[in-house]
Amino acid sequence: DRENLDSNSGMLFIFDSPNQSPFWMNRMRFSLDFIWIKDQKIVQIDENVPSPSLTGGVPQVIRPTSDITMVLELNAGFVSQKKITINDIVSIERR
Secondary structure, three states: OOOOOOOOOEEEEEEEEEEOOOEEOOOOOOOEEEEEEEOOEEEEEEEEEOOHHHOOOOOOEEOOOOOEEEEEEEEOOHHHHHOOOOOOEOOOOOO
16 A cells, blocks of 8 residues: 655565465555565566556566565666666675
8 A cells, every 4th residue: 555665665575485476466556576586596577567557456466487585576667777687696785
């Protein structure tokens, strides 16, 4: 039910073990880019996944095509703007 994400913010989901968990856009109010990560390497990218308002009210379900350990959700367009690609290495700083 968020209205938006700050421009340089995202939501990171970390899993205890590798899996192929699906994500869906239920109750989302804006489109997102999804970065699927395994062992700190980007293995899949889904850009501009539309909110239900753009899909006739039906939330889209997306899933990785291989096991992942993390998913990073970002504002739609972030991946393209920052030129993020598959096989890029992800570094996470814990504060």
